[in-house]
Amino acid sequence: MGIQLDFVSSDVISSKSSLEKIDFIIEKIKNNVIVILEEGLSPKEEAELIETTMREIDVKDFHGIEFYRIDHKEMRLRDRLANYISGRKTGMTIVGPTRMVEAIKKESDGISVLAKAMKGTGKKGKGGKGSRKNARKDDTKKSEKKKQVKKHKKKPKDTGEKSAE
Amino acid sequence: MFDGLKKFLKLDRLIKKFKKKKQIQLGFYGPVNAGKTTLANKISLDWLGKEVGTVSEIPHETRHIQKIENVVVKTNNGALKMNIVDMPGIATQVDFKSFEEFGLNEEDARARAKEATKGVIEAIKWLDNVDAVLVVMDSAADPYTQVNITVIGNLEARDIPLIVVANKIDLENAAPASIENAFPQHVVVPISAATGENLDKLYQAIQEHLT
Numbered sequence: 001m002g003i004q005l006d007f008v009s010s011d012v013i014s015s016k017s018s019l020e021k022i023d024f025i026i027e028k029i030k031n032n033v034i035v036i037l038e039e040g041l042s043p044k045e046e047a048e049l050i051e052t053t054m055r056e057i058d059v060k061d062f063h064g065i066e067f068y069r070i071d072h073k074e075m076r077l078r079d080r081l082a083n084y085i086s087g088r089k090t091g092m093t094i095v096g097p098t099r100m101v102e103a104i105k106k107e108s109d110g111i112s113v114l115a116k117a118m119k120g121t122g123k124k125g126k127g128g129k130g131s132r133k134n135a136r137k138d139d140t141k142k143s144e145k146k147k148q149v150k151k152h153k154k155k156p157k158d159t160g161e162k163s164a165e
Numbered sequence: 166m167f168d169g170l171k172k173f174l175k176l177d178r179l180i181k182k183f184k185k186k187k188q189i190q191l192g193f194y195g196p197v198n199a200g201k202t203t204l205a206n207k208i209s210l211d212w213l214g215k216e217v218g219t220v221s222e223i224p225h226e227t228r229h230i231q232k233i234e235n236v237v238v239k240t241n242n243g244a245l246k247m248n249i250v251d252m253p254g255i256a257t258q259v260d261f262k263s264f265e266e267f268g269l270n271e272e273d274a275r276a277r278a279k280e281a282t283k284g285v286i287e288a289i290k291w292l293d294n295v296d297a298v299l300v301v302m303d304s305a306a307d308p309y310t311q312v313n314i315t316v317i318g319n320l321e322a323r324d325i326p327l328i329v330v331a332n333k334i335d336l337e338n339a340a341p342a343s344i345e346n347a348f349p350q351h352v353v354v355p356i357s358a359a360t361g362e363n364l365d366k367l368y369q370a371i372q373e374h375l376t
Contacts, residue, residue, distance in 0.1 A: 065257050104311070
């Protein structure tokens with residue numbers, strides 16, 4: 001019993017088509033994994049994510065998602081122009097299943113994610129460096145946790161998909 | 166690369182500004198229970214003499230798109246002609262058990278949930294069929310939600326002009342200023358669809374910014 005967070009680097013996510021991205025996210029979510037994408041989804045991809053979620057909802061197990069995109073609005077105009085021209089997306093997206101993620105809320109200095117652990121969390125998810133063995137011991141002591149994800153100006157150094165619990 | 170540059174310079178928006186339509190297809194978008202149907206009903210009742218949909222405190226009361234055609238609103242600047250398209254509320258989750266809390270039996274709650282998911286899909290698909298949009302939000306609720314951000318982001322990406330409607334200002338805990346702070350790049354009109362307060366200002370804003 002715990003909370004599995006999968007951090008996915010922009011290299012991994014940008015190599016996928018929009019459809020592949022959505023399938024990738026939904027598969028993880030349905031396995032009770034909270035996904036943090038280094039690269040934000042575009043608004044159209046977000047709409048596709050909602051559409052796909054609605055199609056996948058079933059009354060027994062899957063009731064939907066909570067997600068939030070953090071924008072890098074503080075970027076310099078020159079960088080924003082470069083990103084527009086290259087089509088590169090900025091920001092970070094957090095997505096989780098509603099039965100685990102109770103709320104994702106914008107705070108003055110970042111994003112607050114209120115999540116609760118549940119049985120069977122991440123049982124089909126890909127384990128990595130941060131798999132269950134490396135989980136913090138106190139993770140299992142509390143059934144409910146509040147995790148704070150701060151907004152960073154610098155690009156994270158993640159180069160691949162990894163899991164953390 | 167050209168598309169990115171074109172988008173950055175907002176050329177599409179500039180071109181659209183010069184192509185004014187006589188009658189616009191005006192979509193009502195927003196989260197569940199923001200008061201979209203209450204607003205559509207109020208406008209329809211005032212100018213056509215009839216209501217179009219039922220409203221309820223149970224979420225997802227509007228599960229199908231409702232159209233009100235040929236609405237002509239008389240303002241100080243002339244007549245405002247529009248077709249109103251009232252959309253089901255956009256949501257990222259639908260749990261039938263939440264409907265049971267409002268007294269629905271399990272069968273009805275499941276049926277409502279199924280219809281609600283279809284309604285959300287239908288509303289998203291309709292983004293390509295509207296000329297302009299009123300994004301209706303609840304002034305008493307937190308405006309920094311992903312649904313609000315996704316709706317506005319998609320309208321911006323499609324160069325569809327929009328006005329943010331800060332509804333329910335009649336409520337004691339209404340804070341329309343928080344909506345203005347959240348979306349400073351857009352025109353925000355505080356109204357109460359329930360009482361009709363500021364509807365004249367909304368019509369004026371539609372005429373100035375969306376036609």
